[in-house]
Amino acid sequence: MKLTRVVWSKLDSFLLLAASALAIGAVVMLFDLNKELERSQTIFNDDLPSFSVRAEFDLAMLVSEINEFILGENDADEMLQRYEVFIARLFHYESAFLTEYSEPDTNFHNTIEDLKARVLELEESMYALRAGDAGKALLLRNTFKEMRPQLATLSNLTRKHQFLQYQKIDGSLAHSVFVGTLMLASTLILGALTVGRFWYSLREKTRFSEELEAKIQARTQDLQLSNHALKMEIAERQKAEKSLAERDRQMHRVQKMEAVGRITAGVAHDFNNLLAVIMGNLELQMNLGENRTRSKYLENALSATIMGSQLTRKLLAFGRRSPLKPEVVNLNQIVTELNDLFMQTISAKNSLDTVLADDTRQIFVDRSLLENVLLNLVINARDALPDGGVITIETENMTLESNHSESDDRPLPPGEYVQLTVSDIGSGMSAEVLEQAIEPFFTTKSESKGSGLGLSMAYGFVQQSHGQLRVSSKLGEGTSVKLVFPVCDEQPGVVNPSANPIPCKPVGLARRVLVAEDSEAVRRTVVEQLRLLGCDTIEASSGIDAYDIVLADNSIDLLLTDVVMPGSLQGPELAERVLLLHPDMKIVFMSGYPKGMDQSLDGPNGGFTKLMKPISLAMLSQTLRQEFKASKIHEPA
Amino acid sequence: MDSKRIVKTVFGTFLLLLQLSFNCSAQQLESPSGRTILTVSGDIGVDGNVDQSTDKVANQAPQVHFDLPMLEAMGLIPIATETPWTTGKIEFEGVLVRDLLAFVKAKGKTIKAAALDDYVVDIPIEDFLEHDVIIATRIQGKPMRVRENGPLWIIYPWDDIPDLRRPHYYSNSIWQLKSLMVLP
Numbered sequence: 120m121k122l123t124r125v126v127w128s129k130l131d132s133f134l135l136l137a138a139s140a141l142a143i144g145a146v147v148m149l150f151d152l153n154k155e156l157e158r159s160q161t162i163f164n165d166d167l168p169s170f171s172v173r174a175e176f177d178l179a180m181l182v183s184e185i186n187e188f189i190l191g192e193n194d195a196d197e198m199l200q201r202y203e204v205f206i207a208r209l210f211h212y213e214s215a216f217l218t219e220y221s222e223p224d225t226n227f228h229n230t231i232e233d234l235k236a237r238v239l240e241l242e243e244s245m246y247a248l249r250a251g252d253a254g255k256a257l258l259l260r261n262t263f264k265e266m267r268p269q270l271a272t273l274s275n276l277t278r279k280h281q282f283l284q285y286q287k288i289d290g291s292l293a294h295s296v297f298v299g300t301l302m303l304a305s306t307l308i309l310g311a312l313t314v315g316r317f318w319y320s321l322r323e324k325t326r327f328s329e330e331l332e333a334k335i336q337a338r339t340q341d342l343q344l345s346n347h348a349l350k351m352e353i354a355e356r357q358k359a360e361k362s363l364a365e366r367d368r369q370m371h372r373v374q375k376m377e378a379v380g381r382i383t384a385g386v387a388h389d390f391n392n393l394l395a396v397i398m399g400n401l402e403l404q405m406n407l408g409e410n411r412t413r414s415k416y417l418e419n420a421l422s423a424t425i426m427g428s429q430l431t432r433k434l435l436a437f438g439r440r441s442p443l444k445p446e447v448v449n450l451n452q453i454v455t456e457l458n459d460l461f462m463q464t465i466s467a468k469n470s471l472d473t474v475l476a477d478d479t480r481q482i483f484v485d486r487s488l489l490e491n492v493l494l495n496l497v498i499n500a501r502d503a504l505p506d507g508g509v510i511t512i513e514t515e516n517m518t519l520e521s522n523h524s525e526s527d528d529r530p531l532p533p534g535e536y537v538q539l540t541v542s543d544i545g546s547g548m549s550a551e552v553l554e555q556a557i558e559p560f561f562t563t564k565s566e567s568k569g570s571g572l573g574l575s576m577a578y579g580f581v582q583q584s585h586g587q588l589r590v591s592s593k594l595g596e597g598t599s600v601k602l603v604f605p606v607c608d609e610q611p612g613v614v615n616p617s618a619n620p621i622p623c624k625p626v627g628l629a630r631r632v633l634v635a636e637d638s639e640a641v642r643r644t645v646v647e648q649l650r651l652l653g654c655d656t657i658e659a660s661s662g663i664d665a666y667d668i669v670l671a672d673n674s675i676d677l678l679l680t681d682v683v684m685p686g687s688l689q690g691p692e693l694a695e696r697v698l699l700l701h702p703d704m705k706i707v708f709m710s711g712y713p714k715g716m717d718q719s720l721d722g723p724n725g726g727f728t729k730l731m732k733p734i735s736l737a738m739l740s741q742t743l744r745q746e747f748k749a750s751k752i753h754e755p756a
Numbered sequence: 757m758d759s760k761r762i763v764k765t766v767f768g769t770f771l772l773l774l775q776l777s778f779n780c781s782a783q784q785l786e787s788p789s790g791r792t793i794l795t796v797s798g799d800i801g802v803d804g805n806v807d808q809s810t811d812k813v814a815n816q817a818p819q820v821h822f823d824l825p826m827l828e829a830m831g832l833i834p835i836a837t838e839t840p841w842t843t844g845k846i847e848f849e850g851v852l853v854r855d856l857l858a859f860v861k862a863k864g865k866t867i868k869a870a871a872l873d874d875y876v877v878d879i880p881i882e883d884f885l886e887h888d889v890i891i892a893t894r895i896q897g898k899p900m901r902v903r904e905n906g907p908l909w910i911i912y913p914w915d916d917i918p919d920l921r922r923p924h925y926y927s928n929s930i931w932q933l934k935s936l937m938v939l940p
Contacts, residue, residue, distance in 0.1 A: 177873055203902030204873045204932060210903060211841060 127320075134316060137309050141302060148298055155291050167227070167277035170211065175270045177205040178263060185260040189253045202238075202245050209235045227280075230273055234266060378558055382434075385572075389430050396423035428733050431711075433572045443485040443583060447607050450482060450514045450539050451475045457490060461497050461512075468507030471497075476515040479537050483607035484584045492580055495573035496541040496600050503545030503598060513540040517603070531587055535606035542599030548592040556590055577602070630747065631655045631672075635665035635680040635693065636709075641732070645679065645709075648736050652743060662688030669697050669704075677705040677746060679730075694727065705746045709734060788823035793907050794891070796820040798868070798938035801861025820860050824893060824907070830855050833890050837915040840926055841905070847897065848911045850890035857884060857938070864938040869910065872902060872932040878939070879910075879928045887920065888913055891933065905931035 181201040187193040212231045241259060248256055400420040407416075454473055461471055493512075500510045519533045548556060548563075555561045557578045574590070577600070581588040585605050592598035632654045636642035639660070646656045657675065659665035662684050669675060678697055682690040694706045711732040728742055787805040797804070797819045804818035832849045839846065857867075867879045883889055892909045893899060900906020909931040912920045 173873065173875075180874070200872055200902060206903040207905055207932065208873065 127316075130312075130316065134309065134313055137305070138313075141306055141309060144298070144302055148295060148302070151291070152295055155288055155295070168274070168281045170208070171270065171274035171277045174205075174208050175267070175274060177201070177208045178266060178270060181205050182260055182263050185256055185263070188248070188250075189256045189260070191250070195248055195250065198248070199245060202242075206235075206238055206242075209238060227273060227276055230269055234269060237262075237266065381558070381561070386430070386434065390427065393423045393427045393430070396420065424733060425735075428735075430572075433576045443488070445483050445485050445584065447481050447483050448486050448489070449479060450537055450604075451479045453486070453489060453493070454512055454514065454539075457493060460494065464494065464497055465501045465510060466507075469501060469504055470509050472509050472511045474511060474513040476513075478516070479514045480516055480535065480606045481608060482537050482584075482586075482604040484586075484604060485580070488580050492577040492602070493539075493541070495577060499573055499600075500541055500543035500545065500598070503543050503547070505546075508544050511540070511542045513542075514538070515540075516606075531603065531605075536586075536603050537606055539602045539604075540599055541602075542597060544597040547594045547596050547598050549594045553590060553592050556592075557588075574600075630676040630743075631657065631674050632677045632679055632743075633657045633659060633665060633668055633672075633675045635659045635662060635678065635684065635690070637661060637681060637684045641681075645734065645739070648734070648739050649679075649743075651736065652740050654743070661686040662690065662693040665693055666696055669700060673701075675701075675704065677707065677743070679707045679709060682708050682710040707742060707746065785820060788821050788826050790823035790825060792821040793824055794822040794827060794933065795935040796822070796856070796860045796862075796938070797935070799862065799864040799940050800938055801863060802859075824899065827851050827856075827891070827908075828893055830859060832893070833888065835888070835890055835892070835911050835913050835916075837911065837913060839911075839914065839929070845915070846895060848890065848892040848909070849894040849897070850892035850908075850911065853884035853889045853891055853910065856891065856936075857881070860938070862938040864940045866939040868937040868939055869928075869930045869933060870935045870937075871930050872934050875930060875932075877928055877930050879930075883912075883925075883928060887917065902932060908933035 181198070181204075184193060184198040184201040188195060188198045209231060212235075241262060244255065244259055248259070397420045400416040400423070404416040404420070454475060458471070458473065465471055497510060497512075504510070515538050517536050517538050519531055519536060552563060557574050561575075574588075578588045581602055581604070587601075587603040589601045589603070590598065591601075632649050634642055634645055634649070634656055636645065636658075637660055642658055642660070646658060649656045657668055657672065659668050662680070663686050665678070665680060666688060669678070678694070680690045680693055684690060688696075690708055690710075694708075697704050697706065707728045707730060709730040709732055728746060730738065730742060785802055785805045788807070792807045795807075797817050800818060800820065802818065802820060805821055807821040828851065830851045833852050835848045835850070836845055837848070838844065853867075862881070865881050867881060867884075868876065869879055870876045889910060889912050892911045893907065895904060895906070895909075900909065910929050910933060912925050912929055914920050914925075
């Protein structure tokens, strides 16, 4: 491409050079032709050949005139005139035109000069002639006649000279024609070359643009193809990602199912144990026959039910569904208060080291659950130290500047926090174990020692309290569990002393209580409990039944209703409707599941009293007492 | 130069027509007393005269004979010019050809001029109307001998008008002039 371009530019310059050469040649030729033309123009009728012819003619006429004079036909004047004309002719040789051509020819020149001299010699004799001088005239005539051969030679000479001149012109003209033909030919060739060059460049240009277009098209196609490929790849990747996400979700589901299975198994196992205890003791009690004294068996059964209740509580705590009763507390205070209990819990081999910061700030948590969690953690630490060691409990204030870099699934917002650390230098956990440590019913302890719910419960509780639980452990190096709670700057409330055991004594007032509960066993139990407390009871198996009863019976003092019941009328709506009929009606909810109780149970009169299943007789008694105490003001009796 | 020439042409034509209108009928001219040096014939508007030296009377067509005084009576015009046949600038004196043509009331377009040596040339009449062409009678103030190309020589003003320096005009510059014939 570059080479051809060079060649083409060379050709272009060659064409230019050739054209200039042609132009110069044409100019030179025209100049030459012009010169030739000038030369040919000077050969006009007064040149040498015509001069010779005229001189011959003049001589002949002179001779003829002399003859006529001799014959007496003419006078001397005409003869002399002819003589003068002849002399004039000979004198013309001296004129510029003739000498120009004749000078190079000395022969011609000499002849003319000789003739001139001879003619002028005869002047006197010529003018002396008178009419009748025939003899003299004849003599003169003969003298003139003798000049004729000389003039003829002159004619031949000049003719030859003229011929040479014409030949020269002819030659130069032929040369010019030759050069002109050459120039014409080269002009034609040059023209053809130029046209060809022009055509080629035009074709080249179109071809170039075509090539460019083709290239552009090819490039466009390539782009489209790659674009398509890219799209395909994107689609594939999206698909892959989708399937990956799907697999992840499946994995997650599997894991969840696994966890649920484990939980179910654990719950079933624990409940079976509890049920076994209850069933066995109750059977033993029944076998006692009529001797229905309060026996050890019944107490055993009751304690088993309490354990069951605790189990569900723990489960709920893990599920972050615990009905929390948070209060403002100080971690240092709680740790100090529980110190005795901790000392009892850890065996004598171990020692407890409490490092408490001077001025730990207040937090807002459920105190009893926190205590429970702390106890659990201490027990875990103790179990990790079978050969004895130090268990450390630390508290400190901390400030999170920004979202923590620590990779937690739920990073804490920046702010003030209080951290409590329970650490041991015990056996520790492997990474695998650590990963599963929080999962419920996962335990490395023997079946008798733990339920696998301790850390799970702690995790759920801390999360529910807007804090964070972190477990760090290395096999053989010990474990440390950190609890982080957000700071609450309110003053700590009056610490409720743990509830005194409530005596199971009758309420004392005969009240009519409507029990709305779909589960017959629960309903019957509650009804029995109420009767034991001295209440008059009516039973309803659904919300609608309960409503009908309320419509028909005006004497009902209190509605004890389940939150979730079959049918269209649920506990909260039943309460609303009943309150529309009897605004003074006491309403107490009971539920095994705290979800419904969190929201939507705050009626127009503020909060309703809520009872968490299972309901102990003491709890029921206390609740009813409080309810009726509040309404006593309105009672006339 | 062209405009000058055109003005002269127009002016000359005007003069010619003026003279023609004055002499609408042919009239007898007086015959030359001396030797005849020029004979004018052909398409002319005057009757011929007699060449007294030879007593020759025009037989067929009217012929006007001039001797030197008759010619020079029309007014001498000087032309100083070089010629191809002479060396250096020559002082010629002569009669304007168009004056002569007007004198004889010439009507044609071409003048056939003949010389003593039997040289003949046809000159278009425009030459004389466009340029101040003279029939020279004197060279350097003196009448010309035949051997000096005399007695009459048609001279163009070559020095004044370079355009005239061409073979065509040179061949028209007839010497030893003896007769003019006006052709239609």
